[in-house]
Amino acid sequence: MRSPEQLAAAVGEAMYADDPAVRDFMGIELLACEPGRAVMRMAVRAPMLNGHKICHGGLIFTLADSTFAYACNSRNKVTVAAGASIEFLKPAHLDDVLTCEGVEQVLQGRHGIYDMKVTNQRGEVVAVFRGKSASIQGTVIPEA
Numbered sequence: 001m002r003s004p005e006q007l008a009a010a011v012g013e014a015m016y017a018d019d020p021a022v023r024d025f026m027g028i029e030l031l032a033c034e035p036g037r038a039v040m041r042m043a044v045r046a047p048m049l050n051g052h053k054i055c056h057g058g059l060i061f062t063l064a065d066s067t068f069a070y071a072c073n074s075r076n077k078v079t080v081a082a083g084a085s086i087e088f089l090k091p092a093h094l095d096d097v098l099t100c101e102g103v104e105q106v107l108q109g110r111h112g113i114y115d116m117k118v119t120n121q122r123g124e125v126v127a128v129f130r131g132k133s134a135s136i137q138g139t140v141i142p143e144a
């Protein structure tokens with residue numbers, strides 16, 4: 001039988017393998033998937049810039065939302081977003097490397113609350129995101 005840490009890592013690997021939008025299109029890397037926690041990283045490339053020459057907010061949201069997905073599915077229960085909000089605090093620029101850490105705050109029954117913090121390579125907070133999750137039927141990977 002797998003430990004919770006081993007299960008979370010296996011869930012993260014399986015999700016990442018089946019996530020071409022994150023992996024291939026966005027170029028987001030999965031750094032960690034642990035019980036109730038995930039860490040992902042994204043380099044800001046030229047096609048990600050908006051008309052102000054800063055990273056498009058929707059792409060920062062996608063980084064945070066993806067991290068949220070990995071954190072809330074880490075216990076191997078299929079879980080979807082029930083809602084999310086983001087606060088943009090600092091712009092991200094070309095060649096910035098953004099890291100998002102997502103941490104479970106509350107998990108009660110089928111519902112959870114998760115907080116994401118997006119930082120740049122200097123440790124400055126670029127955005128904070130809060131997501132509400134709802135578990136539905138099924139598992140991400142087959143149960144052992």
